[in-house]
Each structure stands twice: as structure tokens, then as C-alpha cells.
Amino acid sequence: MQSPLFSLTEQQSQERYTLQNPQLLRVLLEGQDDILARKGAMVAYQGLMEFDGEIQNMTQQRARAYTGEGLDLMRCHGQGTVYLANLAQHIHVMDVEQEGLTVDSGYVLALDSSLHYEVVAVDSQYGISGSGKYQLVITGRGKVALMTSGQPLMLQVTPDRYVNADADAIVAWSNSLRVQMQAQTHSSGVWRRRGNTGEGWELSFMGQGFALVQPSELLPPQNAVIGQGLRAQYGMGQQGARGQNQGNVWQ
Template sequence: MQSPLFAHVEVQDAPPFGLQNDKLLRVVVDGHRDVLARKGSMVAYQGQVEFDGEPHQHGHRRPGREHLDLMRCSGNGTVFFANLAQDVHIVDVDRDGLTVDSSYVLALDTGLHWEVVSVDSQYGIAGTGKYNLLITGHGQVALMTSGKPLMMPVTPDRYVSVDSDAVVAWSTALTVQMQAQTSSSGVWRRRGNTGEGWELNFMGTGFALVQPSELLPPQNAQIGGGVRGQFGMDRPTGGSIFTN
């Protein structure tokens, strides 16, 4: 049998985190290094790999708050992760830390520490419904975007403003301010119908990562739900990757 399909063989690279292609993450587990990944994101694996849906996570869950719904992958082998053909990007986290919209996390090193923080608690705004991860330590995290992202540098003399529905991640060291774009009651945003649109203003030294989409991320899609279902708009209120 012959086909160009047979050219898409496994990439043989050494790093624990690597890209099979721009939409498929390849992670090596070797008995000493586990990986935390988004539940349901495994598309294939080889070797002796175990999947634990209730891992003892290295993150911090505040009492009464949601937590990121992850599974632990351990053993010896190679695991491939993807989520509805979103673009995958590997980021090396250093001592400066990274703040990420939790909707866009595909996988992360177990050596990293993460904490769930809500925007409304950070900025005193009620009802926005947005959750971020504060990721610190040394290790790698795989992020997803809907389309090719834009990396915007932030400097003391050049601050950046981003629509809150398009921002994916930013340097934790940045100063962040949140403000309403409009007071129109007809504005709809994926993180809850607040009656207002929100933007984040970044100041300091670092970067902000933006995706070319303001719609619900495809991980909230419903198969067979039509166009609205593809973007999670027919899901019950409160549906997300978080569980109580």
C-alpha cells in the first residue's frame, strides 16, 4: 500500500516535550518524569503508560474554588496529545513565571507549580467568570491557540491593551489593569454575559500572547451541535473545564 500519508511518521526527537506537528504534542515519559495533561486530550500512545484521572497535583486549590481538570500520565512510553486540531505551542517557564488563561492549557510538567486565580478576585470585578493559572518554577507547558498567535512585547514606554476574549497568556511580572470597553447591554462575551466587554491593559516589561479569535475555544465544542455547538454556545451555563 502506498500513500503520502505514510510520510507522517513519528518525529524522533529527544526532549520530553516536542511537537509532532503544529497541532499534535508529543511527550516522553520515562518512569522518572510524569506529565499532567488535559483530560480527554490523549489521542495515541505507545509503551507502558498509565493514566490517572484523579492525580495528586502540584498546583494549589484555594478552598471553595474550582481546579483545573487534569490527568496524570506516568510509566514508560510516548504519549500524543491534541485538542480539536488547535495549534500547539511549547513554552519554557522560568523564574519570572507565566500567567495563562486556563482554557488554553494542554499539558505541563509535574515539576511546575500552578495556582488558580479568578480575574474578579484579582481586580475587584464581580461576575466576569474568567480563571487564570499562575505558573511558576522551571519546566515546560504546552498551550493551545485557535489559529496562529501574536506575541506582543510590552515595555515601560509601550503598554499593550488586549481584548479579554483573545488573550492567551502573559508574563506574570507585568502590571495588569482591567477595564470595560463598552457599557452596551448587548455585548456578549464567552466568559459570562456580564453586559460589558472587557480589555486587559499590560504595563511593565514582558509579553502578551494573543490568538486571532474572540469566540469560545473549540475545547467546549459539542459534536453535532451545529455552528453554535462547535463553539460551545449551546452548552449549559457554567460549562467549563473546571469541576467542583
Template sequence: MHSTLFAHVPVESTGRYTLQNPQLLKVEIGQGNGAVLARQGAMVAFEGQVDFQSQYKNRTWRNVERMAGERLELMKVKGAGQVYLAHYAQHIHVMDVGGGVTVGSGSVLAFDSSLGVGIVAVDSAVEVASAGAYNLELTGSGKVALLTSGEPLVLEVTPETNICADADAVIAWSTTLRTQMQAPTSTSAVWRRKGATGEGWEMQFQGRGHVLIQPSELLPPQHMRGGAFGFGLRGNSMGGSRN
């Protein structure tokens, strides 16, 4: 058999996470490493003795999911071997969590189970039911694999340079940043999905850190209620998932 397809063989590496191409990730399981938590259905192939289990979530986590109307179903991957992960051919980026990262649940592919997991919820006083719904706050020593639609852009935030971004394009940000949602300038546009300008809800970042955005906008926030045109996000350490 002869084909250019045979140029696409596994990339060898001693690291735990290795990109095979921009849209396919190989994860080494075992060899002294703990388990990996990955989004359910992301496995496209594996080698060796690898076990996949549904990840338990406590009652607080499930309650937050129900109220937010959004769910991130995780599976625990353990054993010994290699697992190949992908999700709708989105671009994959592996990063160290470092001082902490907050990420939209829909942009998570996998992360080390040793990381601490908290939930950052939209301020309930404003009752915006789907402005990202909820986000995961990852802390500790370890890595996370993120998904973007297209090649992303990293923006640095400093006290002198505050950053605003379309809420539907934001993927992740440093947990050190202060975050606030802002409505379109036209009050009548608040009640329409994109308003007269074509722009929807914006996220404002202040402090010192970084923001990761993608060159694609998801569906804008819907089911908006309440009279306020600006609101904050607040972090709640609810249902941390550790292993």
C-alpha cells in the same frame, strides 16, 4: 499499501516535547523525567507502558473552581513511553516557563508536574463571574504546552509601551506584568456581551514582559454584576500542585 498518508510518521527527537505537526504533540514519558500533567481527554495515542491517573486537587483549589464556574481537569501521565496529545486540532506551542507565566486554564494542554501552580483570581470585589474565571500561574523550571486557535501573536510590554488586548483573545502573559480589566467606553455597553462597538472587556498590561494572544475571540465575559467599570487581577498562592 501506498498512500501519501505514510509521509505522516512520528517525528524523532531527543527532547521531551516534540511537535509532530502544529496540532499534535508527542511527549516522552520516563527516562529520568518526572510525570506530566495533561488536560483530561487530550491523549489521542500512546506507546509503551504509560499510566494515566486523575490529578488530586485540594479543597482550596476545588473551592476556587466552584466560585469561578470553570474547571480544568488534569490527569497525571507517568511510566515509560510516548504519549500523543491534541485538543480539537488547536495549534500547540511549547515554551519554557522561565520567570513565570500566567495562562488561561482553557489554553493549557500539558506541563511538567515539577512546576509550581498557583491561581490568579479576578478581584472578587467587582463580581465579574466569567472574565476568564481564573488563570493558572506556573513557576519554576520546566515547560508548558499552550493551545491557540490559529497562529498566535506575541506582544512585548515595556514601561514605555503599555498593551491592551481583547480579554477573549488573551492566552498568557508574563507574571511580572500588572494586569487590569477595562470595560467598553460606553456605560450601556457594559451590560451587553459585546456592546455597540462589537468589542468586549479589555485587558491592560503594564510593566515589562510579554503577552500571547490568538487570532480568535472566545465567548465574551457574561453574568457581569457590580457598578465598577475597571478592576484588577490579583494573584493568590492557593493549592499549589507540585510533584
């Protein structure tokens, strides 16, 4: 049997995290160091591997119930390699240093079990669709695998060069930055998502650090629930702020 497919063999590496291709992550486990991965993200594995549900503590459960932000994770442990993917999203591995990382939970594919995460509020008086007023702060030392729709852009933020990003396109940013949420237009109808301009809300980043932006204003349509009525149309109902379909994929 012959086919170009036989050239798509696994990447040989001793690194813990290796990109098999832009949409497929290979993780090497050696028995002592578990990883936490998005539920259902395993597409294949080799070796003696086990997958268990990751139980949230009471603080995490309360934060999830109140904000809608959180991670649905499984614990991967054993000896071998596991391959992770989600809806053919582009995958990017980042080192979390002392500075820490803020990210929307919808973009997290996997992370080292040694890392700590908690829900924080972003400055806003509104609950908007997409990256809303609650985010995850990841701290500690380790690696996290993020997902984007397409190849993203990493923007450097300096004290003399701040960055504004669409709230539906921002993926992550460094914890050292000061963040403000504001309307992208001063129209009196700004509460209506995208109103007459096609734009809605933006995040302004100031200080020293980075902001990661994807070339899309939509989250992956996982567990999408079609909204109903005018509120859903403008990102304020079941399909909007903290709803299952946060990116308004079905509008």
C-alpha cells in the same frame, strides 16, 4: 498500499516535548518524570504508559468551587511516548522560568508535574465571559504546552509601550506585568457584552514582559452548555462568566 499519508511518520527526537505537527504534541517519558495533561487529551501512545486521575488538594478544590477556574488533569507516567491533542487546536510549548506565567485554564494542554499552579484574581469588579477575573498562575521551572485557536501573536510589553488586548482573545502573559481590566467602550450600556460596538472588555498590560494573543475570541467548545435567556446572550448567564461555554460559542 500507497498514499501520501505514509509520509506523516512520527518525529524522531530526544527532546521531552516535540511538536509532531502544529496540532499534535509528542512527549517523551523515561520513567521518573511524570507530566500532567488535560483529561482526555491522549490520542495515542507507545511503550509502557499509565494514566491516572490527578487528585486536587483542598485548596485547589475550594478555589475551583468559588471561581470556576482550575485544571482537570490526568497524570501520565511510564516509559515511552505519548501523543496529546485537543480539538485540533494549535499547540505551543513554553519554558516557565522564575518569572512565571499567568494563563486561562482553558488553554492548558499539558505541563511538567514539577510546576505549581494556583488561582488568582485579575483586577475587575465584573465577572465577564471569556478570560474572566480569575486566572491560573503557573510558577516553578519546567515546560507547559498551551493551545490556541489559530497561530497566535506574541506582543512585547515595555515600560514605554503598554499593550491592550481583548479579554476573550488573550491566552497568557508573564507574571511580572501589571494588569487592569476595563471596558472597551464608555457607552452606558457597556455591561451588555459587545453591546452596540461588537466589543466588550479588555486587559491592559504595563511593565516589562509579554502577552500572548490568539486570532480568535472563542475558547474551544468543550463541555459546552447552551445558555438560555437574555443573561446568556450577553455573557452573564450559564453561557457567560465562568460558565461551561465560556467563549459564548453558541451565541
